[in-house]
Amino acid sequence: MSNVNTLYSAKVMEHFQNPRNVGDMENPDGLGHVGNPVCGDIMELYIRVKDNIITDAKFKTFGCGAAIATSSMVTELVIGKTIEEAMEISNKAVVEALDGLPAIKMHCSVLAEEALKSAIENYRSKSE
Amino acid sequence: MERVYLDYAATTPTDPEVVKAMLPYFTDSFGNPSSIYSYGQENKGAIEEARTKVARLIGARDEEIVFTSGGTEADNAALQGVAFANESKGNHIITSSIEHHAVIETCEFLEKRGFTTSYLGVDKYGLVDPDDVRKAITKETILISVMQANNEVGTIEPIAEIARVAKEAGVYFHTDAVQAVGHIPVDVNELGVDLLSISAHKLCGPKGVGALYIRKGTRLTPFMHGGGQENRRRASTENVPGIVGFSRAAELALLELNQEPERLTNLRERLIKGLTERIEHIHLNGHPKERLPNNVNISFEYIEGESMILNLDLQGICVSSGSACTSGSLEPSHVCLAMGLPPEQAHGSLRLTLGRWTKEEDIDMVLEVLPGIVARLRAMSPLLKSQR
Numbered sequence: 352m353s354n355v356n357t358l359y360s361a362k363v364m365e366h367f368q369n370p371r372n373v374g375d376m377e378n379p380d381g382l383g384h385v386g387n388p389v390c391g392d393i394m395e396l397y398i399r400v401k402d403n404i405i406t407d408a409k410f411k412t413f414g415c416g417a418a419i420a421t422s423s424m425v426t427e428l429v430i431g432k433t434i435e436e437a438m439e440i441s442n443k444a445v446v447e448a449l450d451g452l453p454a455i456k457m458h459c460s461v462l463a464e465e466a467l468k469s470a471i472e473n474y475r476s477k478s479e
Numbered sequence: 480m481e482r483v484y485l486d487y488a489a490t491t492p493t494d495p496e497v498v499k500a501m502l503p504y505f506t507d508s509f510g511n512p513s514s515i516y517s518y519g520q521e522n523k524g525a526i527e528e529a530r531t532k533v534a535r536l537i538g539a540r541d542e543e544i545v546f547t548s549g550g551t552e553a554d555n556a557a558l559q560g561v562a563f564a565n566e567s568k569g570n571h572i573i574t575s576s577i578e579h580h581a582v583i584e585t586c587e588f589l590e591k592r593g594f595t596t597s598y599l600g601v602d603k604y605g606l607v608d609p610d611d612v613r614k615a616i617t618k619e620t621i622l623i624s625v626m627q628a629n630n631e632v633g634t635i636e637p638i639a640e641i642a643r644v645a646k647e648a649g650v651y652f653h654t655d656a657v658q659a660v661g662h663i664p665v666d667v668n669e670l671g672v673d674l675l676s677i678s679a680h681k682l683c684g685p686k687g688v689g690a691l692y693i694r695k696g697t698r699l700t701p702f703m704h705g706g707g708q709e710n711r712r713r714a715s716t717e718n719v720p721g722i723v724g725f726s727r728a729a730e731l732a733l734l735e736l737n738q739e740p741e742r743l744t745n746l747r748e749r750l751i752k753g754l755t756e757r758i759e760h761i762h763l764n765g766h767p768k769e770r771l772p773n774n775v776n777i778s779f780e781y782i783e784g785e786s787m788i789l790n791l792d793l794q795g796i797c798v799s800s801g802s803a804c805t806s807g808s809l810e811p812s813h814v815c816l817a818m819g820l821p822p823e824q825a826h827g828s829l830r831l832t833l834g835r836w837t838k839e840e841d842i843d844m845v846l847e848v849l850p851g852i853v854a855r856l857r858a859m860s861p862l863l864k865s866q867r
Contacts, residue, residue, distance in 0.1 A: 359789075367789060373859050384861070388823035391783055391811060395861040411861035413823070415785035419859065 360450040363420040370419055372426035376409040381474030383466040392418045392459060396466040398429070400474055405429050405437055410466070417456035421463035424448050429467060438471060440464065480795040483841045487681075487773055487834030488630055488658060489799055493724070494683040494835070500727035501685065504720040512717050513708065522719050529726030533690055536729040537656075537675065538666035545691045545712045546722050550657040550678030553691040554581040554624075556702035556713070557653045557674040561622045562589050563700040565651070569619035570594045573650075575607045575636075576817040578626055582655055583813075586624075595619075604766035605634035605818050609641045616648045627656040627665070627675075631801055631814040631830060632765030633774025635663070642671035651697060657681055657689075661732035662771055663740055673697050679721065683835055684728030688721030735835075743772035743833050746842055750775050750831060753846040758853050764801075764815060764828055773833040776801070778815075778824040781863040782856040787829055790852040796845060801828040823862065 359367070379397035386393040392414035399407035408426040412419050424445050429437050442460035446452050452460055484492070504525065510518030512526055530541045547553045562572065574586055576598040586596040597615045601607055607625050616623075623645045628635045638654050645652035653674035659665055660675075661682030667675055675692040679685055693699060693712070706714035747770075751763060760780040779787065784800025791798055801812030810816075815825035831845065857863050 364789075367786070368793070370859065388821065388826070388862075389810075391822070391826040393861055411859055413781065413860045413862050414783050416789045418783075419786060 358453055359416060359420070360452075362448075362450040363417065363452065366420035366423040366449065367416045370410075370423040372407075372409050372423065372430075373411065374409050375411065376407070379409075379470075380477065381470040381472075383469030383471075383473060385465045385469055386414070386462055388413075390458075391415070392462055394418065394422050394462055394466040396422070396425070396470045398470045398474060400434065403433050403435075405432055405434070408470075414459065414462075415456070417452055417459040418462065420449055421445050421452075421459045422466070425463040425467050434471060434474070437467065440467060483796045483844050485831040485833060485837065485841065485845065486797045486799050487837070488633075488830065488832035490680050490686065491683045491834055492836065493680070493685050494728060494731055496731060497684055497724045497727045501720040501724040504723055508719070512719060513706070522717075525719060526717055526722055529722045532726035533677070533729045536665070536733050537660060537677070537692060538668055539692050540695065542710065543667075543692055543695055545693055545709045546717065546725075547689045547691055547713060548687055548718070549689040550579075550655065550676050550681070551581040552702070553657075553676035553678070553689050554579070554653075554655055555585050556691050556699075557676060557693075558582065558585045558589065558622065558624060560699035560702055561651050561653070561674070561697070562592075562594055564698040565621040566593075569617075569621045571617055571619035571621065572596045573599065573612060573615045573620060573623045575599045575601060575625050577601050577605055577607075577629055577631075577634075577814045578624070579630055579655055579657070582624055582626070599625075601634075601817050603819050604769070605629055605632050605764075605814065606766060606769065607636050607641065609637055609644050612641050613644045613648075616644075616650060620648065620650050622651045622653060624653040624655070627654045627659040627670075628663070628771050628774075629765065629814060630658045631812055631828075632776045632818070633658075633771035633832075634766045635659070635769045635771060638670050638672065645673075646671060658771060658774075661729070661736075662743075662773060664736055667692055667694070674699075679725035679728055682728050682732045685721050685724040688718050688725045690725070739835070740772040743837070746833055746837060746839065747772060747775055749839070750833075750842045750845065751777070753842065754849065757846060757850045762824065764818065764820065771832075773837075775831040775833075776828055777831075778820065778828045779853055780824060780827060781860040782853060783826045784828055786856055787827075787849075787852060790856070791845075791848065794844075794848045794852075796848065799830045799832075801825055801830065 376397035442464040811825035
């Protein structure tokens with residue numbers, strides 16, 4: 352199927368159509384929940400942590416194509432990273448990995464970063 | 480891939496008959512209608528013939544039609560024109576909270592110039608109550624503007640009743656009829672309006688041309704300055720090919736008006752019924768009966784509009800949404816919000832609008848494809864889980 356949509360990069364569309372790591376996680380070690388219905392994006396990010404390394408990540412997202420693609424990408428970026436490395440993942444890194452986002456969709460990448468930070472904070476608060 | 484176009488409220492394909500009518504005016508009859516020689520004068524004649532055809536579609540007199548660059552200009556010219564010409568009488572405008580941005584943002588502009596606006600609320604179907612209009616009128620009110628049919632949800636407003644209220648109070652009444660003209664019968668005298676906006680590209684005419692109906696005797700300051708065209712009411716060399724194309728589109732629309740609304744209403748109902756049977760947790764937005772024959776607007780709970788649009792586009796189906804994510808703002812559709820829809824349902828709305836080339840197979844294609852898309856997106860949604 353040809354992709355003639357010029358709003359999003361091919362990478363964004365690819366992640367939108369085949370999102371990685373989508374779904375629930377039983378008893379996650381960390382759960383991040385960000386966004387609100389008014390702005391139209393809600394992300395939930397779940398992480399599994401073993402020996403300070405994120406071994407698995409899953410997401411569920413209500414939102415536009417960019418919101419789904421950034422959620423998918425952030426789970427890809429975070430798996431295999433240490434907690435400290437994961438904390439360094441910025442929205443810019445997510446955008447770059449997706450070959451860019453339209454200016455009006457940048458807030459989606461911010462939301463993805465916030466979802467990750469929120470999941471890590473939740474993990475840290477539990478393990479304290 | 481065969482494309483299924485279901486966004487006729489955004490724009491329509493230009494009818495080949497219309498294109499045919501326009502073509503001679505680019506290369507052969509290219510003269511400036513203001514010129515004295517025959518090249519110019521024959522185009523003057525073409526414009527006047529076009530005026531008659533457009534006037535006929537809405538039951539107006541020829542001289543009450545002013546050609547514009549489209550619906551947006553017609554709305555701007557009507558609102559600013561009446562406001563500035565009647566400043567000495569008052570500074571109050573009444574409109575609805577579900578108007579097109581061409582009206583709302585013009586009112587906001589006028590507010591910066593000393594005018595005040597009352598934005599009337601609507602009921603859950605998007606209907607304006609003529610009684611609310613009556614109550615909002617003050618001795619300062621100079622203009623009421625309520626759209627004939629809403630562009631997002633298709634609700635048809637009680638324009639004749641509102642026009643009566645306006646007339647009793649001696650206040651000018653404008654209606655943005657961009658979505659209505661050519662789709663349902665529109666007669667300026669039956670409606671009793673003073674000003675009415677039309678856009679050609681919503682009725683299978685070309686883009687970049689429209690008209691403002693101005694009832695004889697209406698006081699209006701011209702919106703464009705710099706020439707005597709359109710009886711000094713709209714300066715600028717006339718868009719002759721556009722105007723001719725518009726008039727051919729008006730003729731074709733008038734011919735169709737006795738059977739096309741019924742055909743489209745049947746397709747509309749097939750789509751609404753089919754989706755309701757196949758997909759749970761959906762709601763029709765807008766009025767079930769007082770509705771444009773070609774408009775379907777449905778909210779799909781737990782999911783967002785743009786992601787549905789992108790998925791449909793990948794299957795060759797073109798539709799639109801009231802979601803913020805398609806408009807570049809963070810706020811969902813002001814129309815959905817005004818009707819009292821919760822924000823997440825406003826974000827999850829899809830608008831499918833049908834037209835001249837829409838066939839039953841197009842509707843069936845949507846019915847085949849959309850349930851799977853909705854299911855896939857719902858499986859990704861954190862909202863659905865929290866509702867369980």
